[in-house]
Amino acid sequence: MNLFTAINEGMRTAMQTDPTAITFGEDVAFGGVFRCSVGLREEFGADRVFNTPLCEQGIAGFGIGYAAMGGTAIAEIQFADYIFPAFDQLVNEAAKFRYRSGNQWNCGGLTVRTPCGAVGHGGHYHSQSPEAYFTHTPGLKVVMPRGPVDAKGLLLASIRSPDPVIFMEPKVLYRAAVEDVPDEDYEIELGKGEIMRQGTDVTVVGWGGQLRVLEKACDLAEQNGISCELIDLKTLAPWDVEIVTESVMKTGKLVVSHEAPLTGGFAAEISSTIQEECFLSLEAPVQRVCGADTPFPLVFEKYYVPDDLKNFEAIKKVMNY
Amino acid sequence: MATFDLEGTFKTHNLDTAPPTSTEATEEELLDYFKTMYTMRRMEITCDNEYKSRAIRGFCHLYDGQEAIATGINDAFTQEDSWITSYRCHCVALIRGGSVEKVLAELFGLQNGYTKGKGGSMHFYNKEHNFYGGQGIVGAQVPVGVGLAFANKYKTPEGEHMPVALSAYGDGAANQGQIWEAANMAALWKLPAIFCCENNSYGMGTSVERHTSNPDGDYYKMGNAIPGVKIDGMNVLSVREGMKFVKEYCASGNGPIYVEMNTYRYHGHSMSDPGTTYRSRDEIAATRSARDPIEFVKKCLIENNMKDEAELKEIEKSIRKEVQAAAKKAKSSPIPPMEELYNYVYAEDGTKEKAEKQKFIRMPQYKNSVQNA
Numbered sequence: 088m089n090l091f092t093a094i095n096e097g098m099r100t101a102m103q104t105d106p107t108a109i110t111f112g113e114d115v116a117f118g119g120v121f122r123c124s125v126g127l128r129e130e131f132g133a134d135r136v137f138n139t140p141l142c143e144q145g146i147a148g149f150g151i152g153y154a155a156m157g158g159t160a161i162a163e164i165q166f167a168d169y170i171f172p173a174f175d176q177l178v179n180e181a182a183k184f185r186y187r188s189g190n191q192w193n194c195g196g197l198t199v200r201t202p203c204g205a206v207g208h209g210g211h212y213h214s215q216s217p218e219a220y221f222t223h224t225p226g227l228k229v230v231m232p233r234g235p236v237d238a239k240g241l242l243l244a245s246i247r248s249p250d251p252v253i254f255m256e257p258k259v260l261y262r263a264a265v266e267d268v269p270d271e272d273y274e275i276e277l278g279k280g281e282i283m284r285q286g287t288d289v290t291v292v293g294w295g296g297q298l299r300v301l302e303k304a305c306d307l308a309e310q311n312g313i314s315c316e317l318i319d320l321k322t323l324a325p326w327d328v329e330i331v332t333e334s335v336m337k338t339g340k341l342v343v344s345h346e347a348p349l350t351g352g353f354a355a356e357i358s359s360t361i362q363e364e365c366f367l368s369l370e371a372p373v374q375r376v377c378g379a380d381t382p383f384p385l386v387f388e389k390y391y392v393p394d395d396l397k398n399f400e401a402i403k404k405v406m407n408y
Numbered sequence: 409m410a411t412f413d414l415e416g417t418f419k420t421h422n423l424d425t426a427p428p429t430s431t432e433a434t435e436e437e438l439l440d441y442f443k444t445m446y447t448m449r450r451m452e453i454t455c456d457n458e459y460k461s462r463a464i465r466g467f468c469h470l471y472d473g474q475e476a477i478a479t480g481i482n483d484a485f486t487q488e489d490s491w492i493t494s495y496r497c498h499c500v501a502l503i504r505g506g507s508v509e510k511v512l513a514e515l516f517g518l519q520n521g522y523t524k525g526k527g528g529s530m531h532f533y534n535k536e537h538n539f540y541g542g543q544g545i546v547g548a549q550v551p552v553g554v555g556l557a558f559a560n561k562y563k564t565p566e567g568e569h570m571p572v573a574l575s576a577y578g579d580g581a582a583n584q585g586q587i588w589e590a591a592n593m594a595a596l597w598k599l600p601a602i603f604c605c606e607n608n609s610y611g612m613g614t615s616v617e618r619h620t621s622n623p624d625g626d627y628y629k630m631g632n633a634i635p636g637v638k639i640d641g642m643n644v645l646s647v648r649e650g651m652k653f654v655k656e657y658c659a660s661g662n663g664p665i666y667v668e669m670n671t672y673r674y675h676g677h678s679m680s681d682p683g684t685t686y687r688s689r690d691e692i693a694a695t696r697s698a699r700d701p702i703e704f705v706k707k708c709l710i711e712n713n714m715k716d717e718a719e720l721k722e723i724e725k726s727i728r729k730e731v732q733a734a735a736k737k738a739k740s741s742p743i744p745p746m747e748e749l750y751n752y753v754y755a756e757d758g759t760k761e762k763a764e765k766q767k768f769i770r771m772p773q774y775k776n777s778v779q780n781a
Contacts (some may be wrong), residue, residue, distance in 0.1 A: 107562075109562075134562070137597075139593065140589070140592055140593060140596065142586075142589035142592070142593070144551060144585070144586045144589055145551045145554070145586060145589030145590050145592070145593055147551070148548065148550070148551020148552045148554065148555060148586065148589075148590065149551055149552075149554050149555040149558065149590070149593060150555060151551075151552045151555055152492075152540075152551070152552040152553060152554060152555015152556040152557075152558065152559065152573075153555040153556075153558050153559050153562075154555070155540060155552070155555065155556065155559075156490075156555075156556060156559035156560075156563075157559075158559055158562065160555075175545060175548060176548060176551065176552075176586075179544070179545050179548060180543070180545070180548055180549075180552060185752045185753070185754070185755070186523075186526065186752045186753055187523060187526070187527050187531050187533075187541075188523060188531070188533040188541055189522060189523030189524055189526065189527075189533070189752065190751075190752040190756075191533045191534070191535040192533055192535065192540060192541070193755070195755055225753045225769070226753055226754065228754075248755075249754075249755030250754045250755055278768060325766075325768030325769075326768075328768075
């Protein structure tokens with residue numbers, strides 16, 4: 088099963104088990120541009136699966152209102168690049184509803200799904216990874232799966248989470264990633280990372296689609312006799328501080344990689360925390376291997392993205408420090 | 409019981425029917441409106457004074473002048489109807505199950521306030537009374553209100569009367585793009601949504617002639633194809649009857665409606681605005697003497713021999729005392745404990761009486777800081 092089918096399965100399970108669950112967004116009734124909602128309208132009816140006008144701010148506000156009344160709202164923003172018109176609704180209305188109402192109201196039933204990341208030819212407005220904007224907002228949870236099995240389990244946990252969740256789907260994996268996904272209803276706990284491969288020399292941290300790149304970088308390192316411990320964070324807010332600190336205490340070296348631009352990216356947060364928590368264990372400066380501090384360039388995408396070679400270089404650098 | 413003429417207090421847009429041209433009201437009803445509105449007025453004046461004496465800090469937007477709107481709407485509504493409004497929300501909180509003491513305690517930043525002092529002026533909510541609060545961001549409550557309307561429709565069996573969802577906003581907010589987004593969705597899906605513009609003539613310091621391209625500033629027509637009603641927002645009976653009409657229209661499945669309440673705010677936009685730089689003192693005084701919503705109710709009571717001037721004066725005196733006492737009581741509330749800072753950022757474990765701070769809410773470690781070492 089590929090990633091978009093796993094997302095589809097996740098939404099189907101959520102809607103079968105929760106009669107208040109609805110899904111809506113631009114063209115979702117026809118299956119959505121990435122086919123994630125295909126067949127849902129036929130199964131659950133046009134009252135529960137419907138198209139919205141092209142208005143992201145309205146979509147987000149609408150979802151918050153529905154969730155505030157106890158409903159489960161699964162909203163789709165067609166591309167993460169289009170989430171910015173909804174930024175105010177998500178940051179000011181959704182994230183703070185519980186806090187500002189003294190726990191009288193909340194919109195925990197809201198999950199905003201949105202495809203993110205580079206895909207080879209997306210250019211400025213179909214390639215961005217805006218996760219760090221949302222991790223800077225207490226009250227929101229931010230999740231990004233690395234493959235189909237995680238996607239279904241994390242999506243179900245997000246939809247059922249009592250807090251609003253921004254669920255980012257690496258669009259490069261929609262068709263490319265194939266795994267055996269269990270048929271049953273299962274959840275993967277939010278806020279918990281996973282050690283994908285154990286190692287002793289360097290800790291390498293990433294999330295979402297970037298993990299495929301990091302696996303390749305780790306392979307290159309292994310061929311050169313460097314043992315890497317690769318960690319998938321899965322949830323960025325709240326992120327699993329413990330799993331990373333424990334690993335760095337062991338390896339003494341850390342490389343963090345994401346596609347979003349370097350400055351102010353989520354790697355900065357990880358780097359800073361590790362510096363605070365593991366100062367005496369660190370044997371080399373923490374390396375951030377990230378996108379360039381430029382808009383996302385169509386023709387230069389290959390140079391812009393933090394590929395396996397750049398990550399391999401960073402791994403070598405911390406080894407030789 | 410007396411009959412009151414409402415001729416000329418409504419205008420309609422795209423509608424075949426209209427609110428009634430007259431209504432009846434009992435002494436009890438009118439007296440109730442008078443007491444409610446006078447309490448609101450005194451509460452807002454108390455806020456103004458307390459702000460000036462620095463007991464209230466931060467932001468503070470007052471509703472005096474607009475009291476008939478919240479009062480009339482509430483009378484046309486039931487508790488099942490949803491209500492969401494802007495930052496000018498003290499009096500809506502009061503009428504949706506609140507108390508002067510609780511409103512003021514929030515403004516003072518104290519434990520007994522609506523959200524234990526964490527919100528202040530713009531942040532009152534009441535779950536039991538379906539009040540979804542004040543919102544600090546201009547216009548942001550309106551798309552949320554459309555979500556509330558959808559939930560009301562989704563929950564109601566087909567063909568039955570639906571509870572309505574009212575999103576209130578000012579004439580300044582009426583120019584926010586998201587209101588159009590929300591209205592379009594509401595019309596598309598025939599939601600029981602009321603878009604209620606409380607037009608007090610000024611979007612902060614910009615008068616209505618300067619902030620809309622709409623002829624005569626007629627915000628009730630701004631839904632274009634969506635019908636609209638303009639209501640005299642200084643006449644509580646017009647508001648009541650107009651909103652009964654509007655509620656019936658929406659609840660029975662006709663889709664959304666635009667409402668414009670013609671009103672006036674006596675105070676400036678906020679406490680940093682004296683309210684006199686962009687309008688004349690004469691204009692404010694003229695409104696007070698010709699259109700004041702509380703004077704209107706008093707006139708109704710006196711002209712129909714329900715109460716005389718002296719009796720109303722007595723009532724005013726006792727309300728002033730009540731508000732004073734409430735303010736004093738509000739001030740005696742304890743300061744919220746420090747752990748309130750991180751409560752309710754995320755869902756808590758409902759089994760514990762006092763929630764512990766979740767591990768992932770990280771705080772600066774002041775104890776370890778260089779300054780304290």
